[in-house]
Amino acid sequence: MRAARPASGRALAACAAAVAIALSGGCHFGVYRAGDDRFLAADLDWQPGVTTAREVARTLGPPDLVRESGPRMTFLYRFQRRADTRLAISFYLKLFQREQESQQDSTLLVAFDADDRLLYYGRSDAAAEDLAGDLGLR
Amino acid sequence: MRRVWPLLAGLATGLLCGGCGLVSLAHDSVIGPVSPVGRIHATTVGSGFRVTERGPVADLGDDARLRPYPRDLFDRVAAPHSFWALAQGIEAFVASVSPVTSRETRTGALDLAAARSALAPGASVGDALALLGPPELWLRRQSGSLLLYRAEQRRTLSLYVGIPPPAAVLVPVPGVGNLYLRYTADSERPEKLLLFFDREGQLLAASASGEP
Numbered sequence: 001m002r003a004a005r006p007a008s009g010r011a012l013a014a015c016a017a018a019v020a021i022a023l024s025g026g027c028h029f030g031v032y033r034a035g036d037d038r039f040l041a042a043d044l045d046w047q048p049g050v051t052t053a054r055e056v057a058r059t060l061g062p063p064d065l066v067r068e069s070g071p072r073m074t075f076l077y078r079f080q081r082r083a084d085t086r087l088a089i090s091f092y093l094k095l096f097q098r099e100q101e102s103q104q105d106s107t108l109l110v111a112f113d114a115d116d117r118l119l120y121y122g123r124s125d126a127a128a129e130d131l132a133g134d135l136g137l138r
Numbered sequence: 139m140r141r142v143w144p145l146l147a148g149l150a151t152g153l154l155c156g157g158c159g160l161v162s163l164a165h166d167s168v169i170g171p172v173s174p175v176g177r178i179h180a181t182t183v184g185s186g187f188r189v190t191e192r193g194p195v196a197d198l199g200d201d202a203r204l205r206p207y208p209r210d211l212f213d214r215v216a217a218p219h220s221f222w223a224l225a226q227g228i229e230a231f232v233a234s235v236s237p238v239t240s241r242e243t244r245t246g247a248l249d250l251a252a253a254r255s256a257l258a259p260g261a262s263v264g265d266a267l268a269l270l271g272p273p274e275l276w277l278r279r280q281s282g283s284l285l286l287y288r289a290e291q292r293r294t295l296s297l298y299v300g301i302p303p304p305a306a307v308l309v310p311v312p313g314v315g316n317l318y319l320r321y322t323a324d325s326e327r328p329e330k331l332l333l334f335f336d337r338e339g340q341l342l343a344a345s346a347s348g349e350p
Binding site: 026027028029030031032033034035036053054057058061062063064066068071073088089090091093094095097114115116 | 169172173174275277279280281284286288312313315316317318319320321322323324325326327328330331332334342343345346347348
């Protein structure tokens with residue numbers, strides 16, 4: 001025969017359940033990623049005038065965009081990360097609603113001369129995988 | 139005469155409750171911003187009706203406020219793509235009541251493995267075009283030419299714990315609709331193939347997504 005749970009234990013469990021429901025109630029958390037993020041972690045030891053477009057493509061794969069401006073050609077690599085959090089409390093109507101969205105675009109731009117040799121390149125910072133920031137906790 | 143009254147009653151109900159009816163306009167003006175069903179007037183009589191993952195949407199723009207039907211009515215209900223919107227609406231509804239949803243969408247067709255094995259260095263531009271079709275980008279350079287092919291794959295994973303929104307309306311417990319937690323992960327990954335040709339149009343190198 002199973003022993004009956006004490007009343008204080010039942011109350012504690014009920015409180016814990018109520019708090020858990022209150023904390024999680026009406027929440028939405030979404031993450032969106034677009035692109036190949038390999039260029040963010042790659043060790044880029046390219047030399048202007050030496051490295052070619054083919055070597056860049058061999059290291060990072062094909063770019064997302066290729067642009068030509070006069071004799072110059074530009075490779076553009078992109079990675080996008082977006083996170084959105086929503087809290088909505090409704091009682092037949094939406095009584096309270098809070099939305100927060102954060103988006104970070106990371107890019108790498110590589111420019112080549114007429115002979116497809118590297119002129120210069122620039123890389124933006126990596127998009128931080130920051131759960132606390134996405135949730136608006138800091 | 140007996141048949142006229144039901145007809146008039148139906149017409150009056152339609153006028154009162156339709157997209158530009160008094161009930162809809164009053165609803166949108168008073169509780170539209172906080173209503174769970176959103177703004178009825180804009181959705182029912184606006185143009186550019188489409189179904190997103192969050193439900194049906196339309197643009198009211200500068201349409202007349204008392205317009206009883208959408209400007210693109212036939213386009214909305216009778217064009218072939220309207221059935222696609224209907225299918226999307228059914229899918230969005232089923233997804234909204236499912237605890238776990240996984241969806242995969244592909245845009246464009248690009249078989250990277252087949253292309254890499256069929257196109258060896260020395261292949262001509264004609265071979266590439268015959269195998270893969272027209273590229274997204276064909277760039278002619280002093281040193282040769284580049285062909286860029288691209289397709290896209292989108293994956294969505296959605297987890298839902300709680301009472302689904304349509305069901306919550308039917309459960310007679312106040313505030314029960316708040317008991318949910320939703321997590322959505324979307325990922326869009328492009329599949330790309332870049333071909334380098336020399337001045338004579340012979341393939342020098344190929345670079346594909348996921349390599350090395």
